[in-house]
Amino acid sequence: MDDPNQLDRAQLKYVKQEMTRFMMSYKFAVDQITTKVDILKQEFQYIHDYNPIEQINSRVKSPESIFKKAKRKGIELSLDSIKEHITDIAGVRISCSFISDIYRLRDMIEGQKDIDVIDSKDYIEYPKPNGYQSLHLILTVPVFMSDREEKVYVEVQIRTIAMDFWASLEHKIYYKYEYEIPKRLLDDLKEAAESAAELDRKMEALHKEIGDLKRDYDDDEEDLKNMLISKDNFKIPMDLLLSMVNPDESNE
Structure with a gap:
């Protein structure tokens, strides 16, 4: 007859292994999303000479926090049920400079072929009653384990620096007052x-105005370059050269 204590130890080892694999899948999913966002950031910087992303933070909920949430929501305390019903175990928060950057980044993320967008909530267009603003995406990303492929949920929050600052302070105040705020x-x-x-x-209006001025300047510079190197104007008149080098002297 099998030793009951030995069986208990075997079961405990199995549960521990399954829990470790469960948590690892979310860590790998977070790593995938943060890598994708970092690639988009570097590509955007290279192509447009501009970086829309200020900061990327990520986290995976602790097992204790996961089970507390499952119990609070009445979810069966099994890994399969938790995986199906809790979509914010893995989280990525991205801070952008401007509101337009948020939507630009959202479009780039949604354009990734191996990412499925399950849900999108725009708390910028429609803020929460307490004033909270952010763009929330629930995504699934494939995670390739040694013996299987899993679709893992990741919650992505995209907000401006000002929105992130406010949300951070609000969280600290709620925690200090144990959610009973005057x-x-x-x-x-x-x-x-x-x-x-x-x-x-x-800041968005200033950003747009500066962008318009830069585009006008770039267009003028391009027009001048095309004029100078065109076949008909290849021989530049001396007075034009002098006026470009020293405008004051050319008017004497």
Whole structure:
């Protein structure tokens, strides 16, 4: 007859191995998303001489946090059930400079052929009642293990620096007051969120204006270059050369 204690140890070893593989799949999924975003960042910098991404952070919930959430939501405490019903075990948060960068980055992520977009929530266009703003994506990404391929959920949050700053402070305040925040502070938080949103709008307008000026300058520079190197204007008049080198002297 088998020793019951020996059987218990075997079961415990199996459960531990399965839990480790379960957690590893989410770590690998996060690594894939962060690598993809970093590649997009470098490519965008190379092609457009501009970087829309300020910071990339990632995390995987702890087993304790996962099981607490499953219990709170009434989800069966099995790995298969948790994998199916909890979509934010793996999370990636991306901070961008401007609101337009958020949507540009979203489009680039959604354009990846091996990524499936399961859900999208735009809390920028439609902020939460407390003022929270961010763009949330629920994605699945394939993770290739030694014996199988898994589609793993990853939650991606994309927001501006101002939105991220506000959300970080709001989280700390909620934690300090154990989620029982006085109404006065809730009102102040809402007002701060509106101020952050107004700052984002102003910076977006400045960003667009500077971009328009740069495009006009680049167009003028391109027109001048084409004029100078065209066949008909290959021989540049001396007075034009002098005016380009020293405009003051050419007017004397």
